[in-house]
Amino acid sequence: MVPLSYYLVLSGFLFACGVTGFLIKRNIITIFMSIELMLNGVNLSFVAFAAHWHSLAGQVFVFFVMVVAAAEAAIGLAIIIAVYRTRETLNVDQVNLLKL
Amino acid sequence: MLNVHLILFLAFGAVCVAGAVNLLAQTHPINSALSLIAVMAALAGEYLLLGAEFVAAVQVIVYAGAIMVLFVFVIMLLNAGVEEHTQGSRVAILFGIPGVLLGSILVAWVVLQHSGTESVPAGALKGDPVTIGQLLFHQFLLPFEITSVLILIAIMGAVVLASKPPTSPATAPARKVD
Numbered sequence: 088m089v090p091l092s093y094y095l096v097l098s099g100f101l102f103a104c105g106v107t108g109f110l111i112k113r114n115i116i117t118i119f120m121s122i123e124l125m126l127n128g129v130n131l132s133f134v135a136f137a138a139h140w141h142s143l144a145g146q147v148f149v150f151f152v153m154v155v156a157a158a159e160a161a162i163g164l165a166i167i168i169a170v171y172r173t174r175e176t177l178n179v180d181q182v183n184l185l186k187l
Numbered sequence: 188m189l190n191v192h193l194i195l196f197l198a199f200g201a202v203c204v205a206g207a208v209n210l211l212a213q214t215h216p217i218n219s220a221l222s223l224i225a226v227m228a229a230l231a232g233e234y235l236l237l238g239a240e241f242v243a244a245v246q247v248i249v250y251a252g253a254i255m256v257l258f259v260f261v262i263m264l265l266n267a268g269v270e271e272h273t274q275g276s277r278v279a280i281l282f283g284i285p286g287v288l289l290g291s292i293l294v295a296w297v298v299l300q301h302s303g304t305e306s307v308p309a310g311a312l313k314g315d316p317v318t319i320g321q322l323l324f325h326q327f328l329l330p331f332e333i334t335s336v337l338i339l340i341a342i343m344g345a346v347v348l349a350s351k352p353p354t355s356p357a358t359a360p361a362r363k364v365d
Contacts, residue, residue, distance in 0.1 A: 096295050099291070108211050153245060157338070158340075
């Protein structure tokens with residue numbers, strides 16, 4: 088028997104690590120991985136609440152979050168490739184202009 | 188009898204925390220990607236503890252398998268090297284780190300204080316593929332169909348975005364970018 092709050096604290100920690108990585112990392116790919124970490128933290132709290140409230144809807148929502156994350160990864164990595172092709176860098180500090 | 192559930196939770200949770208911290212500490216993106224895979228695998232274990240069998244399987248197959256392979260593929264394709272260090276703001280370091288520590292301790296304390304008595308038994312809710320599938324194709328049919336359209340648009344968008352631009356912009360017909 089594990090209290091629900093333990094799961095919530097772990098989920099919050101993963102989300103906080105994702106936010107921190109998003110803010111402090113300078114490599115665009117690592118920033119993108121931090122977003123995935125945030126989504127994983129949210130998924131854990133979805134599943135924990137689903138078990139707590141005895142409703143399977145939470146688990147179905149995790150499925151939808153994963154689908155959106157897959158779509159986001161495909162689009163985001165394509166954008167990263169396009170950025171690298173025009174800028175020749177992955178450092179976000181050097182990607183500071185909207186025009187090509 | 189020892190509380191096996193709690194021990195397993197703590198073991199998987201420790202792997203999660205170590206992986207997440209390692210993701211922040213590493214400077215090379217490939218190391219960050221590998222620690223993210225460790226986090227996702229450990230999270231699949233947590234899902235199994237909660238009885239979400241289908242979600243755990245999908246987590247391993249889709250997240251740790253497909254999405255992370257895509258990440259590693261792009262890291263190797265672009266030959267991403269060690270992150271360049273840029274100097275951060277001094278104020279952010281002075282006030283940010285204590286502020287984050289204080290905030291997280293406060294949130295953790297409040298959460299632990301207010302829901303300490305309710306506990307989730309191991310395998311509390313059976314989320315096997317049959318039940319999830321029935322829910323998905325009855326109650327959540329419309330969102331399911333919409334996500335299929337979303338995936339289709341994402342595939343086309345990825346192909347358009349990552350495709351090679353015309354080699355010589357002067358001779359090639361001007362592409363409308365909007």
